[in-house]
Amino acid sequence: MSSTTATSAPNFSGQIALGASVPAFTAHAISVSLPTWDDVVGYEEGDKRVLDVMVTGYPRFFIHLSIRKLARICEQKFGVNNEQAMLFPTRKIAQACRSFMVDHSCQPGPPVPVRLVQFFISPEDASASTATGVELHIALFSAEAFPLAKQFWQHSGLGISSRLAEYCLSMLPDDTEAPSPTTTSTRVPAKRTGSNRHYSAKSSLSSPPCSSPLSVPEPPAAEVLSADQAVYLEERYGRNLPLESAANAKRALRRRIAGVLVRDSPSDWSEAGGHEAELGPSTRGVKEVTEDDVYLFPTGMTAIWNAHQLALGVMPLAKSICFGFPYTDTLKILQKWGPGYHFYGHGLDKDIDDLEILLAKEVSSHPDQPPVLALFTEFPSNPLLRCADLSRLRGLADKHNFLIVVDETIGNFVNVEVLPYADIVVSSLSKVFSGDCNAMGGSLVLNPKGRYYTALKQYLVKNFEDSFFFEDAIYMERNSRDFRRRIPVIDGNTQAVCALLHSHPETVKEVYYPTYTTPEHYNKCRTPAGGFGGLFSATFHTIEASKAFFDALPFHKGPSLGTNFTLACPYTILGHYLELDWAAGYGVEAGLVRVSVGMEEREALLEGFANALKAAEMIPSDDDNSQLRTLGAEIVYRRVVTDPSRSKLKEPESESLVQVLYD
Template sequence: MAATMTTTLSNQQVALGGSVPPLTAHAISVSLPTWRDVVGYEEGEQRVVNAMVSGYPRFFIHLSIQKLARICEQKFGVNGERCLLCPTRKVAEACRAYLVDRSTKAGSPIPVRLVQFLICPEGEKDCANRGIELHIVLFPGDSFPLAKQFWQHTGLCISSRLADRCLSMLPEEAPVARSPTAPSFVRPPTKPGNRHYSNKSFSWTPETSPPLSKSPSSGRWSPAAPGETLSSDQDTYVEERYGRNLPLESAAFAKRALRRRIAGVLVRDSPTEWSIAGGQEAEVGPSTRGVESVSEEDVFLFSTGMSAIWAAHQLALGARPAAKSICFGFPYTDTLKILEKWGPGCHFLGHGLDKDIVELERILERESANSSSPPALALFTEFPSNPLLRSADLPRLRALADEHDFLLVVDETIGNFVNVEVLPYADIVVSSLSKVFSGDANTMGGSLVLNPRGRHYAALKAHMAQSYEDSYFDEDAIYMERNSRDFKQRIEIIDGNTLAVCSFLRARSLAAADAGPRTVVKEVFYPKWQTAVHYERCRQPGGGYGGLFSITFTSTAASHAFFDTLRCHKGPSLGTNFTLACPYTVLAHYVEMDWAAQYGVEEGLVRVSVGLEEREELLKIFEDALLAAEAAVESQ
């Protein structure tokens, strides 16, 4: 298996601002090759900003979406209004509610307008079936950073593929009707308070994904050379003709296959069985997710992993009595923002260690004494956490949830259900499918699974039946189904590679018995060594420890030298089929690094997501980076 699924580290260096993966129109990462580049990105440095043609989709609005938004602003905007584009009216209303709520709390509510725009293919008579309904949220131009928060936190707005579809149906040469007071779109750059909510614009995009060609030697698919770029229709034909993608008309089939794959009910689920995975003839059986009664009907798909988390919180707010939520452990940044900004707020226990459960018990007892309602709405935790790879004591949290009648929501993105099984302890399990489930880093997606054995299952399922809407764009689902066919096989290779790299680095760290004065590695964060007893309790037979680890150093000079020397892709995201690294704290918490440090997330932390490369080649690049870190310290 490994021989047919490896990739190479050679020629992986991508210029600053280029898409990662290279030559991929819908790439979900961007190249930030040096520590200085990452800092420049956070500070809005023109050298970096002007180079960027890609980025993580919830932080960087894809250039196709920007282009479509400009058209909508010209067509419908007045008095300098800007807009966000939403796939459904319900999402647009949620966006409006957020803008009004947050601006009111800041002192002055802003006016927000909703416009429904039905886009029809040129010359198409049956627009109801072939058209796309776009929902436009218009607001004052200077409120764009606030609107960007909604985009980032919820992950609910339109995807780049949906934007491309809309653009393909709009006449290219037709002039756009414009109000005399519509905004000018040449905007001077502004210095952002928070880079993630910035008001910057960018100016170039490839219009289609490069076609894929299959290597006879490796068996893997890769982008064709730049000179071979095809049109969107040709690209779709190539994908479907050679069996890589299902036809676009088979989106319902693809989504059913995804839900069955996530539910663990497919009796045969391998790269050779994909053609029937979503069909009626597919053989399904009891779930392998640790709860046999789980079915595809308990799995709900979303456009991003964060939208699945947002939906889980909205589900809890809608189905349970109002109360604060609990965030247990240091989470990915937007999970905490969701719990803080929607509903009554949350209690944050940022270390996620056993001592925090003692504090949790005090909070529950105090809240119970003050109210006859449950003391908490829901507890959210990652298993393991990002970036410290800590795993909570799920049986103990489950017992507290039962005792005090709150929901337990577990994000399994980092662990993934091949390696760990957390569903038996949870009421709701969420995951970002954009990560290792996909691997190819060219599409987004998320999932939410209800535990049918949970005490609140009936109420949660009934609420989902009323509130859930499928806004996952069909073409994104088609790509996700394609990418996930070999998910289980890839995990085994990635697990082995990561364990080898982490073992090598830990043997050269302060944790080693023979650590000497030249040692620069402070700590390697990996589930094998972090809160290991809790991880092991949930580890599947034969499961590994995942593909993500973090590393800290004895000095900032060592951190910078290690990262800059590492010969792999550098940028946001994780779970890719190729190794990907980033200075996580700088990238995710640049304006709050002192706060993050209180919870052990140091400024110099480097997070690494290991891929499918040849193991010896991987070990060599980490050895070279480590030697550079040691040399940097010695030269001081």
């Protein structure tokens, strides 16, 4: 029997309260409940009703309570003059944070001062404990510099995990006291934001505008569980490897991702990381791939950050290309590290035509310089589920000598083979690979047949450091044991739901799913038994219909995707609240609802979506454009009232304090 079979999401039994963890009562949950459209808007507007009940959030945006507690202890122990702390697992990462803060500081005079402290935490009674010590690296800085540190934490995903924080706390004396809470979530209401240029068609090398932290109430401890309860709830669906077997867990993960395990089923979990495991040629589309070509990271965004650092370290310096409308922090990485990027936000064939023109122009103008460093694209993209013509992009990369980095998170390697077209493939393991929504992780895979494989490999051999905390790896290994068996169930459920919505054009304006969206490019990469994935988006003819549909969905609502249970969010409102017009210009409408379909019984799923459709059908039809203009005008009004100088902005601004909660 599968060790994770029970995670295949029972029929839905009720909403989780606003601000509580998703899944409920899960100490390290990576989603949070935002059950209604108004709750999401309230979050974006800094509504006290919403903020006061937030007990968790997506880990790269909302700093976990255990991490906050440990940071306060470190501030008390090492800080001076009310310094605040950001915690990292290695010295190299802490140094990278300091460099980022110094480089992007816009305060007058000397760069922002950042002190680094090494703190070795060991068990109180080493002779009686099996726990091993932890080397913690602390960046200390003034409160005014906290937003810069938070940017590094968010964009790179390199901060410590909540499990590592709890492990550290478990080794500190019971009488260790933390001072009064300090602001670490920096949740800033959208209407108070100073500037917000998430994206730009033109790369900018200028520093982001400075901002000061805003006081935020400490979330209530509404879900405090005993240690035994937390362990029970996390392990109720399967058996973990013992903590001392972390190396085996990571080896099993690398083999699973490399596709080299001849037998990889839940019943074989104890052998997957052992030396006796039977290995064969990779099933990833490039048979030469081995576990040594797979690198693990604490988050998916860390894998992307490292892919960009890898490109910068190996290739001649040049701008990168972001192809297709991406997840927000991918563009932030390309903007804030290196010389910038070119953005092709639609990700369609016409954009490849334009890219060819750009490359020819760059080569003509600067024949001695490389036109491009690397091209980053998602397959499919989030949230429009578009797929680029990877074979055509591969041809351009070979002609002009740049790397291709493909994020396969949404497609996943059970459904698609993208490695043959890429030099580097990255993925967020936090999503469907895990499924349980309780562990973060990321992976980077090198293509051994790629032109630059040797140089990339040599760079990683010299520079890679393993910062994936062992407990997170152990949970990720457990969660992923039945990954291949879950995917067809999720794929089948999603196709059925999309077919239902697609059959109601009078209510549903558009369904974005690979069967309808650039299917010719998706099918080129689809595996023989592959489906079309578990994520789709839908738009409606009016904003009010979108709201009614979303509010009536009898499933969990919150950030993230790839969960074994159905999870929905009003994606554009959650992620692009201050740039709706700009996002709409790339086809991402304000009323878009994104849904990650789970493993519930199909009849219950279809019934739930049918009821939500009925709620949307009850809304009188209206001119959607007029509604969009009204919604946009309200937000522009708030911005202009706050800062009249912003009334003439043509593009989204350069940096947001809005801590978007989705992924």
